[in-house]
Amino acid sequence: MDAHTASHAGREPAHPTPGLYLKVAVVLFILTAFEVLTFEAGRGGLGPALRPLFEPIVVLVLVVFSGAKFVLVAMFYMHLKQDPRLLANLFAFPLVIAAVIIAALIVLFRYWRMVGAL
Amino acid sequence: MATGVLDHAPAAPAPETTGIWGWITTVDHKRIGILYGTTAFMFFLLGGIEALIMRLQLMKPDNTLVSAATFNSLFTMHGTTMIFLGVMPLSAMFFNYFIPLQIGARDVAFPRLNAFSYWVFLLGGLFVNFSFLLNAAPNAGWFGYANLTETTYSPGLNTDFWVLGLQILGIASMAAAINFFVTVVNPRAPGMRMLRMPMFVWMSFITQILLLLAFPVITVALIFLMMDRHFGTHFFIPAGGGDPVLWQHLFWIFGHPEVYILILPAFGIVSEVLPVFSRKPLFGYTAMVFSGAFIAFLGFGVWSHHMFSTGMGPFADSFFAISTMLIAVPTGVKIFNWLGTLWGGSLQFRTPLYFAVGMVAMFIVGGLSGVMHAVPPADLQQTDSYFVVAHFHYVLFGGAIFGLTAGAYYWFPKMSGRMLDETLGKLHFWLMFIGFNVTFFPMHFLGLNGMPRRVYTYPAGLNFEFWNRIETYGALLLGASFLVFLWNLGATFRKPAHAPADPWRGATLEWLIPSPPQEFNYAEVPPVNSSTPAWDLRRAHGRPLPEPLRVSGAGIHMPRPSKWPAVTAVGVLGVIGSMLLTHAVQHWYAITLTGAAILFYGVYRWAFEPAF
Amino acid sequence: MSHAAAPPRPPPPPAEEHPTATGIDNRKLAIWALIGSECLFFASLISTYLVYKGKSLIGPLPHTESQCMLHGKLQTCEGVFEIPLVTFGTAVLLFSSFFVVLALYGAQRGNRKMLIGWLAGTVLSGMFFVGMQVYEFTHFYHKGMGYGTNLFSSTFFTLTGFHGSHVTVGVIWLATLLVLAVRGKIPAEKALNLELAALYWHFVDVVWIVIFPTVYLLR
Numbered sequence: 003m004d005a006h007t008a009s010h011a012g013r014e015p016a017h018p019t020p021g022l023y024l025k026v027a028v029v030l031f032i033l034t035a036f037e038v039l040t041f042e043a044g045r046g047g048l049g050p051a052l053r054p055l056f057e058p059i060v061v062l063v064l065v066v067f068s069g070a071k072f073v074l075v076a077m078f079y080m081h082l083k084q085d086p087r088l089l090a091n092l093f094a095f096p097l098v099i100a101a102v103i104i105a106a107l108i109v110l111f112r113y114w115r116m117v118g119a120l
Numbered sequence: 121m122a123t124g125v126l127d128h129a130p131a132a133p134a135p136e137t138t139g140i141w142g143w144i145t146t147v148d149h150k151r152i153g154i155l156y157g158t159t160a161f162m163f164f165l166l167g168g169i170e171a172l173i174m175r176l177q178l179m180k181p182d183n184t185l186v187s188a189a190t191f192n193s194l195f196t197m198h199g200t201t202m203i204f205l206g207v208m209p210l211s212a213m214f215f216n217y218f219i220p221l222q223i224g225a226r227d228v229a230f231p232r233l234n235a236f237s238y239w240v241f242l243l244g245g246l247f248v249n250f251s252f253l254l255n256a257a258p259n260a261g262w263f264g265y266a267n268l269t270e271t272t273y274s275p276g277l278n279t280d281f282w283v284l285g286l287q288i289l290g291i292a293s294m295a296a297a298i299n300f301f302v303t304v305v306n307p308r309a310p311g312m313r314m315l316r317m318p319m320f321v322w323m324s325f326i327t328q329i330l331l332l333l334a335f336p337v338i339t340v341a342l343i344f345l346m347m348d349r350h351f352g353t354h355f356f357i358p359a360g361g362g363d364p365v366l367w368q369h370l371f372w373i374f375g376h377p378e379v380y381i382l383i384l385p386a387f388g389i390v391s392e393v394l395p396v397f398s399r400k401p402l403f404g405y406t407a408m409v410f411s412g413a414f415i416a417f418l419g420f421g422v423w424s425h426h427m428f429s430t431g432m433g434p435f436a437d438s439f440f441a442i443s444t445m446l447i448a449v450p451t452g453v454k455i456f457n458w459l460g461t462l463w464g465g466s467l468q469f470r471t472p473l474y475f476a477v478g479m480v481a482m483f484i485v486g487g488l489s490g491v492m493h494a495v496p497p498a499d500l501q502q503t504d505s506y507f508v509v510a511h512f513h514y515v516l517f518g519g520a521i522f523g524l525t526a527g528a529y530y531w532f533p534k535m536s537g538r539m540l541d542e543t544l545g546k547l548h549f550w551l552m553f554i555g556f557n558v559t560f561f562p563m564h565f566l567g568l569n570g571m572p573r574r575v576y577t578y579p580a581g582l583n584f585e586f587w588n589r590i591e592t593y594g595a596l597l598l599g600a601s602f603l604v605f606l607w608n609l610g611a612t613f614r615k616p617a618h619a620p621a622d623p624w625r626g627a628t629l630e631w632l633i634p635s636p637p638q639e640f641n642y643a644e645v646p647p648v649n650s651s652t653p654a655w656d657l658r659r660a661h662g663r664p665l666p667e668p669l670r671v672s673g674a675g676i677h678m679p680r681p682s683k684w685p686a687v688t689a690v691g692v693l694g695v696i697g698s699m700l701l702t703h704a705v706q707h708w709y710a711i712t713l714t715g716a717a718i719l720f721y722g723v724y725r726w727a728f729e730p731a732f
Numbered sequence: 733m734s735h736a737a738a739p740p741r742p743p744p745p746p747a748e749e750h751p752t753a754t755g756i757d758n759r760k761l762a763i764w765a766l767i768g769s770e771c772l773f774f775a776s777l778i779s780t781y782l783v784y785k786g787k788s789l790i791g792p793l794p795h796t797e798s799q800c801m802l803h804g805k806l807q808t809c810e811g812v813f814e815i816p817l818v819t820f821g822t823a824v825l826l827f828s829s830f831f832v833v834l835a836l837y838g839a840q841r842g843n844r845k846m847l848i849g850w851l852a853g854t855v856l857s858g859m860f861f862v863g864m865q866v867y868e869f870t871h872f873y874h875k876g877m878g879y880g881t882n883l884f885s886s887t888f889f890t891l892t893g894f895h896g897s898h899v900t901v902g903v904i905w906l907a908t909l910l911v912l913a914v915r916g917k918i919p920a921e922k923a924l925n926l927e928l929a930a931l932y933w934h935f936v937d938v939v940w941i942v943i944f945p946t947v948y949l950l951r
Contacts, residue, residue, distance in 0.1 A: 020834055027830035031823060034944075038819050041949040045795070064945040071826075071941045079833050080934045086756055088305070089764050096333055096768035099420050100775030103337075103373060107779040110369065110424075110436060229758045298765045305761060306752040332765060336773035344780070347890065352880030355780070361789045361883045370776060724908075 017081050026078045033067045040064070145681035147231035148639060152238050153216030154535065159242055160209035166249070167201035168599060170194045175559070175595035178588050181580040191576035192259035193278070197249075199262030200282065203382065204289050205245045207520050211385035212241075214527055215300050215324050217535060221630035221637060222318045224309025224645040229302040231679040232726060233295055239689035240292035247697055248285030251278065258282035261574065263375065264345070266356030266367035271349050280349065280700050283342050288696050290335050290342075297331035300324065309629070311648035315409065318628045318651065319402060322409050323388030326416045327381050333420070334377035341370035350702040365430050372423035380419045382516060383483075384412060386523025387454060390476045393526050394458055396624050397473035398465025401652055404457040411450035411457075418447050428496045429503045437496045444494035451487055455480060470624070471545030475526035478553050482518025486511055489564070504574075507567025513560045525552070525605075530624065537617035537635045544608040551601035558594025562587035621668050627652035634668050640676045677732050684726035691719025763928045767935045770898075774939050777894060778946060781887040785950075788882035792875055795951050802876035812872050813948055821864040822944050825899075828857030829937040832906070832930045842920040844913070851910045851926070854933070858903040865896045888947065895943055898936045905929045 040063045042048050043056035077083040082090040146152060174194050177185045186194065220228055228234045251257045256277040260269045269279045304317070304325040317325075344355035345367070354360020356367045395402045402408060424432060424440040432440075458480050467473065489511040493499045502508055525548075532540050566587050571578065578584050622631035630637070631654050632646050650656055658665055694715020701708040752758060791798025792809040800809040831853040838846025869889065877885045906929050912918050918925060 017837070017840070020837055023830055023833045023837070027827060030826045030830075034819065034822060034826065037945055037949060038815060041815065041951075045951060061950065064949055068941050068945045072938050075829060075934055075938050075941065079829050079937075080931055086754065088754060088756065089761075092761075092764045092768050093771075096771040099333055100771045102421070103772070104775050104779045104782070107366075107369060107783055110432060111363070111366070111783040230762065294769065298762050298769070301765045302758050302761045305754055306756065306758050308753040312753070332769040333772050336769055337776045340773060340776035340780070343890070347879075347886065352878070353886040353890075354880065354883065355886060360880075361784070361787050363783075366780065366783060370780075373776075 017084055018078055022078065026074050030071050030074060033071050037064055037067050040067075142681070144686050145235075145683045147227070147235050147679045147681055147685075149216050149220050149228045149231065149234060150535070150637065150639075152234050153213050153218075155238050156209050156216055156241070157213035157535075159238075159245065160206055160213060163201055163205035163245055163249075164207075164210065165602070167198050167206050168602065170198040170201065172595055172599050174198065175592040177576060178578075179592040180589065181578055181582075181585055183577050186576070188576040189259065192574075193252075193257035195574055196258045196261055196282070197252075200248065200258060200286075202516070203262065203378070204286065205241075205248070207382045207516065207524070208293065209241055209245075210524050211324075211327070211382070211520075212237075212296060214320070214385060214389065214524075214531070215296070215327075218531065218630060219300060219303055219321055219324055220307075221534075221633075221641055222321050222628050223304065223307070223312050224629050224642060224648065225303065225307040226641055226676075227307075227679060228299055229306055230299045232682050232685045232731065233299045235682070236685035236689055237292045237296035237299065239686045240288060240295065240692055243689055243693040244285055244288035244292060247288060247693065248281055251281035251285075256281060258285075263371055264367075265371075266345065266348075266364040267358065267362075269345060269349075269367075270357055272357075277700060277704075280346075283346050283349070284696050284699055287339065287342050287346075288693060290339050291692055291696075293331050294335050297328045297335070301328040301332065304328070309642075309645040309648055311653075315406065316648060316651045318388075319391035319405070319408055320385070320388035323384040323391070323412050326412050327384045330377045330381050330384070330416050330419065334374045334381065337370055338374035338378075341367060341374070344370075346699060350699060365427070368427050368430060369423070372426045373420070375426065376423040377416070377419045379515070380416055382520050383523075384416070386479065386520045386527075387412065389523045389527035389530070390458065390479050391461075392628065393472045393476040393530050394461045395652075396530075396626050397468045397470060397476070398462050399468070399625070400461065400465045401627070401655075402457070403460030403463075404453075405651055407453055408457050411453040414450040415447060418443060418450070422447065425494055425499070428499045441494050441496055445491060448487065448491050448494075455484060455487075468624075470529075471540070471542055471549060472526045472530035472624070474546060474549040475522050475529060478549065479519060479522035479526060482514055482522055482556070485561075486514025486516075486518055489514065502567060504572055505567035506563040506571045506573060509573055510560050510563035510567060513556075513563070517556060517560070522552075531630075532612075533619035533623050534630055534635045534637070536612070537619050538612045538615055539619045539623060540612050541608050544604055544611070548601050548604045548608065551597055551604060555594050555597030555599075555601055559591050559598055560594075562591050562594075566591075622654070622665070625658075627655045629653055632657065632665070632668060634670050638670060638673060640673045640678055643671045643673065643676065679731050680729075682726065682729060684722050684729060688719055688722030688726060691715050691717075691722050694718055757924055759928055760924065760931070763931050767931065770935065770939075774891075774895070774942070777887075777891040778942065781891050781947065784883040784887050788884045790882050792872075792877050792881075793884060794888070794947075800876050800881075809876060812875055812877055814868070814871075815948060817864065817868065818944065818948050821861050822940065824857045824864075825861045825937055825940055828854045828861070829934050831857060832926075832933050836923060836926050836930050839913070839918055839923040839926045840920055844916070847918065847926075848910070848913050851906060851913055855903060855907050855910055858899055858906065858933075862896060862899055862903065865892065865899075869893075891943065891947065895936070895939055898939070902929070902933045902936050906933065 039048070040056055040060055043052040044060040045057075046053040076093065080093075082093065143151065143155065146155075173186060174191065177183050177191060216228070216234065220226070248258070254277065258264075258281055259278045260274050260282070264279065264282060268274060269283075304321055308317070344353070347353040348355050348357060348362075354362040356362045356364045358364065391402055391408060422440055422444045424436060425444045428437055428440075462477070489507070493502060493508070493511065502511075529540055529545055532538070566584060569583060571582075571584050578588075617636075619635045621634050623635075624631070629642075629646060629648070633642060646653060646657060692715070695712055696715075698708055698711035698715055701711065705711075754761070788798075791800030792812045794813050795811040797808055797810055799806055801807075802809060831850045835847050835850035835854060838844070838850060872885070879889050880886060909918065909926055909929055912925075
């Protein structure tokens with residue numbers, strides 16, 4: 003198997019450079035910092051004035067920011083941006099099923115049970 | 121069985137490729153396929169015997185042939201065995217043997233991983249059945265509903281054997297699924313595009329995707345249950361805030377795709393058999409591919425139709441009812457395409473066609489009662505009754521087993537070089553067909569009359585006697601049909617092996633090479649320009665193709681045999697199996713660590729051993 | 733079934749000894765199939781955590797004060813989470829993903845120094861993360877949070893524990909490769925050996941990207 007991996011490397015599109023990798027790392031770090039700051043602000047850790055502003059948006063911020071981090075790692079570090087589409091699909095399809103299952107279980111157990119009679 | 125067939129192949133077979141050691145270290149997909157088939161058939165017969173004992177117990181009211189406790193073990197092990205040790209590995213036999221052949225490959229993508237899957241499967245199957253020797257066979261139903269399976273209601277090792285056994289078998293299935301997924305995508309012969317692959321390969325491919333996505337969910341559910349039973353958690357124990365209904369959700373998120381894991385390979389086999397014996401190509405090839413994919417995709421959105429009686433509320437009930445009914449559409453597409461394939465064909469009434477047509481007919485019955493279950497109010501009447509037992513035996517026996525048997529008769533000459541007897545084959549069919557319907561059709565009546573599932577006996581005077589007696593006669597007939605099959609196998613193996621390469625005028629690549637194939641399958645892969653490459657060649661040739669010769673395999677590098685997959689499998693058994701002893705043995709973790717050490721050592725030796 | 737619908741690629745030139753129909757190496761495809769499967773594994777664990785969130789019958793709880801059993805008597809316990817520590821661990825894990833792409837970059841170009849240096853950094857980061865988790869678990873245990881104490885502790889330990897065991901497997905895998913690299917056994921044409929481990933490592937990282945906000949930052 004090893005004999006032909008080299009020829010594969012030649013056929014696959016070039017992966018990004020260290021410079022781009024570093025930029026991604028910095029963005030990941032900043033997004034994480036924002037996640038934690040939003041959490042702190044939302045629970046009043048950064049002063050009572052910020053709490054009403056941030057408390058309602060914590061979940062939204064966490065979902066958006068962690069989603070962005072997920073996509074960045076998958077696209078650049080896992081090379082899905084350059085590698086064949088098949089691999090991206092191989093990741094995306096299970097992710098869709100996983101997301102649907104998580105959402106469905108939350109709805110079944112938390113929402114519809116709260117509504118009671120429904 | 122198929123050893124020593126390489127008459128003219130001096131491809132320097134390594135000395136350890138013969139005898140028992142040869143089978144233990146083999147990485148040849150064909151030999152592993154035969155191992156899968158033989159083992160799974162043994163387990164299948166065992167599951168059949170369990171079913172027969174149950175039928176004898178239910179033959180008359182207030183019967184005392186077996187105790188209630190034994191009956192619990194019988195129905196639990198019958199379900200578990202038939203699903204995980206019977207139908208799934210019988211399908212795996214065909215995946216092993218025929219996916220590489222049908223796509224024109226030398227072997228599967230990872231031959232040693234393939235051997236590993238088999239050994240883990242074998243050890244897992246033996247592990248679960250070992251419980252019988254300790255008088256501790258699983259007894260809480262094949263779907264192990266919490267909180268019946270918690271220690272309060274199921275003390276003893278019975279449920280532990282079930283939980284851990286399924287965990288071991290899950291590892292085998294996962295390894296095999298990754299392997300066959302890659303095998304279908306990657307080592308296809310030149311010209312074998314995705315939309316030219318035989319329908320069996322397509323349906324198997326979709327099955328692997330289902331396995332990959334469904335098994336992790338049951339793995340997690342079983343981990344929770346194991347933690348509840350051994351490590352003091354309360355995942356499914358209401359006293360600690362846990363919710364038993366979560367087990368049902370997790371189980372059926374796995375369990376419904378599992379139903380398609382069981383049936384899609386049989387769909388694929390029937391889609392191979394019908395065109396060959398109708399002498400015309402499969403009707404609506406592309407529609408067949410996409411309806412299969414659609415069934416699989418929808419299969420992840422219907423799980424709660426197994427749980428209407430838990431009271432999920434009208435929104436959830438409606439959603440799952442509609443999504444379930446939607447599945448009837450692609451299934452209907454398949455059935456009409458099978459009928460379209462037969463329509464106007466030059467039908468060759470050989471044994472494989474009997475079983476394939478039987479499968480289509482029986483599956484329709486099971487499919488129709490399935491749509492009835494999709495209606496929640498109707499389901500509430502039918503759930504937990506014999507009506508459900510009738511339904512799933514029509515899809516799993518009438519569908520999966522008829523389809524797999526069609527495949528067995530169809531491919532037996534290719535696997536063994538011998539033709540099964542046609543007369544005995546047809547006798548097998550008629551006994552099985554009649555026995556099956558006599559056994560399971562009356563269950564519809566009994567179910568609607570109110571006979572519950574899983575009861576070990578019933579009192580006289582409830583109007584259950586007549587049909588139960590008839591059903592038992594049917595079951596004995598069904599059992600007899602498999603004796604005919606065994607007789608056929610035995611008689612065939614006493615005859616010399618000179619089956620032609622292509623006894624049926626097959627459409628796919630495997631019929632172009634000798635029966636049984638040589639170790640390397642294809643010295644040179646034939647051209648593939650359509651989904652029926654063998655027919656293309658025959659048409660181009662103008663007259664029947666000459667019998668292919670056994671050729672020298674000199675210069676063809678085949679993967680080397682390896683003992684490390686089997687060693688690693690023992691490690692897996694040690695690690696997971698040791699959890700059985702957490703309450704019984706003080707230093708149980710010593711066994712876990714020993715297993716882990718074997719596992720580690722096996723993986724490292726495997727990783728650093730050259731594959732070729 | 734998106735990959736099923738993917739247009740077929742022309743077969744590779746027959747000169748190759750073991751051609752693959754897609755041009756993707758078998759092992760790379762396998763590791764992606766494994767990753768796809770693992771998505772459902774972690775999805776099941778995460779769903780359970782969320783379904784049972786706030787349903788514990790007794791403390792300790794993640795963020796808020798509660799009544800819990802400690803040293804044999806019922807008392808008031810504070811929320812157990814220490815966000816700064818875990819944030820630091822998260823950052824280390826994120827950076828380890830960055831390190832391993834640089835190691836792979838070095839491996840693919842035959843730059844042994846780069847390969848060994850960054851790979852060692854990755855292994856150390858992974859070990860740090862596992863160490864952080866061991867510390868955290870021990871700390872929680874001393875705060876009266878055993879595995880079976882309540883639904884929060886069971887779901888938390890199972891979810892993060894299985895993630896941690898994945899990190900541990902990754903550390904062992906990468907450390908093995910590091911030993912090989914030091915012995916000069918990962919030349920440029922065998923960079924795929926590292927790429928496979930790197931893909932697994934990134935996956936473990938993205939799982940943590942989901943777990944961290946879901947478990948630690950969602951109140």
